[in-house]
Amino acid sequence: MNHRLSLMKPSASLVFMSRAKEMQKTDPTVIGLAGGEPDFATPDRISMAAIHSLTEGNTHYVIGPGIPELRAAIAKKLCEENDIPCDENCILVTPGGKNAIYLAIHAVLNEGDEAIILNPAWVSYEPIVIAAGGTPVNVKLNYKRDYRITAEALEAACTEKTRILIINYPNNPTGRILHKEEADVLETFLLKHPNVYLLSDEIYERIVYDKKYSVSMASRPAVAERVITMNGFSKSVAMTGWRMGYLVSNKEVFQSAYKLYQHSLSCMSGFLQVGAIEAFKCQREIEDMRKIYEQRRDMFVGILNSIPGVSCPKPEGAFYAWVYFDVKGMNSEEICEYLLKNAKVVGMPGTAYGEENVACMRFSFANATAELEDAANRIREAILRLN
Ligand SMILES: Cc1ncc(COP(=O)(O)O)c(C=O)c1O
Structure with a gap:
């Protein structure tokens, strides 16, 4: 075994x-x-579009990192809603957000590299880091300080082996969003450590309350090149069973992740992707x-x-x-x-x-x-x- x-x-x-x-x-x-x-x-219009595509015979391999119409719709959304000016050629459509995280972590880590995970953390980051041969480094944020990210906590966990920092806002489980002050802390940290990537899991990004807004780190030009953003359709559009997520990164990470994708998944289902395009019309x-x-x-x-x-x-x-x-x-x-x-x-x-x-x-x-x-x-x- x-x-x-x-x-x-x-x-x-x-x-x-x-x-x-x-x-x-x-x-x-x-x-x-x-x-x-x-x-x-x-939402019905999403299901109906997928059913229509299916009955029209869209039932074969759809080779590529995602159909162009869906990648274009994702790029537009990221640009307009998250201030992430992304190249649609660097978007990978994945079977669920979880797989996007799996591919990103495998794309970046080498054997023995360290991944910083901010705790409390969603249950799958650590196992995925282990599967990639990396070493998880759990940073325990303090409940007495509202689980705020601090420069001290990040620096104490960072070594020359640190290759990736994983964040998740809006956060599962705490429900916290990423505020400007903490985004500043993250930006300073990334600028100080040029070999570290940031993986930003934004799967709950559309579910924010009280007219607040959770910052997307890829909207920060000074560090955008090293931010890998992951998002998907499961939570915000009630599409958990569809297994539709996506990843956006720089070209190098994209190419590395896409190779693993080709050899493990081949491609996504075409009719599900056609359905997912409709999600962008379901505001x-x-x-x-x-x-x-x-x-x-x-x-x-x-x-x-x-x-x-x-x-x-x-x-x-x-x-x-x-x-x-x-x-x-x-x-x-x-x-x-x-x-x-x-x-x-x-x-x-x-x-x-x-x-x-x-x-x-x-x-x-x-x-x-x-x-x-x-x-x-x-x-x-x-x-x-x-x-
Ligand atoms: C924080 C977080 N990231 C990623 C995922 C995975 O999402 P998906 O169902 O699209 O794979 C979940 C699902 O529970 C989650 O809570």
């Missing part, structure tokens, strides 16, 4: 999601808030979903914050509540198990994201509003029983 793969842990979110599904078979009242999947249907549907997430956030977080010993900062983006518990000295995993048994609500323990210093959990609020309200009230009752 491959020794690198034996070092990998199974995906904690997939483990908890299947645990919820398993429990629901015998007890349909169990509420699963462990996953990260919009409960909305993919209204995307905004409608965003507004509903915002209402759910306010309701869910409001109920949780009314529980003694529980606090949840309002997430600025994405659809996760990152909730702190100060109850009976219990740690993240104990609380997770307790709520599973006593509230029948499945969430994720903070430790799955590398947060060991404080008892916390992540709950997705991409579920139906009534179900979320029920879940929040059950959590409330279960914690009150403890106190």
Whole structure:
């Protein structure tokens, strides 16, 4: 067996999601808030375009890094919405955002190179770095300081082996966005370390609240050349099952990633790409979903914050509540198990994201509003029983 793969842990979110599904078979009242999947249907015009293309016979190999119309639409979006002036020839359309991250990390890392991962972090960065033969270096940002990125934390983790820094804003799990001040810290860091690439995972970029805006690092001209931006359709357009993502980078990274792509995937499905083009015409549907997430956030977080010993900062983006518990000295995993048994609500323990210093959990609020309200009230009752 491959020794690198034996070092990998199974995906904690997939483990908890299947645990919820398993429990629901015998007890349909169990509420699963462990996953990260919009409960909305993919907008109709996207599905209809894909179906039409499929029935028209678009069912063969579509060799290339993505169909030109889709790459052009992505380039236009990045330029207009994210201030990223990109060359559409450097856009790679990938099967899901996860694969875009996999390709980017493999394109850049050599055996033994180090990758800085800011914690709390999404569960797949570390295993992907390990699969690429790299060494993950987890930088624990401080919850007491709102998980702000600091120059000191980055510098302390950086060595001559550091090749890539991975960031994710809006963040899963904390819901934080990238503010100008932290973008400045990142820019200064990159300028100081010319051999380091920045991988910016912006998969939740369209889901931001309170009229805020999360900075895209590739919009900074001084460092744009070394920023690899990854985004996709899964979260913002409710297209998780389509497996559609993309990567934009400089030519060198693109060519390296595209070689691996050719030998592992060949190409993307043509009719799915035709469908994805329509996503750029779904501004209204995307905004409608965003507004509903915002209402759910306010309701869910409001109920949780009314529980003694529980606090949840309002997430600025994405659809996760990152909730702190100060109850009976219990740690993240104990609380997770307790709520599973006593509230029948499945969430994720903070430790799955590398947060060991404080008892916390992540709950997705991409579920139906009534179900979320029920879940929040059950959590409330279960914690009150403890106190
Ligand atoms: C932070 C983050 N990045 C990337 C992904 C992967 O997205 P996709 O489903 O498009 O592969 C996810 C999905 O949960 C995510 O939360």
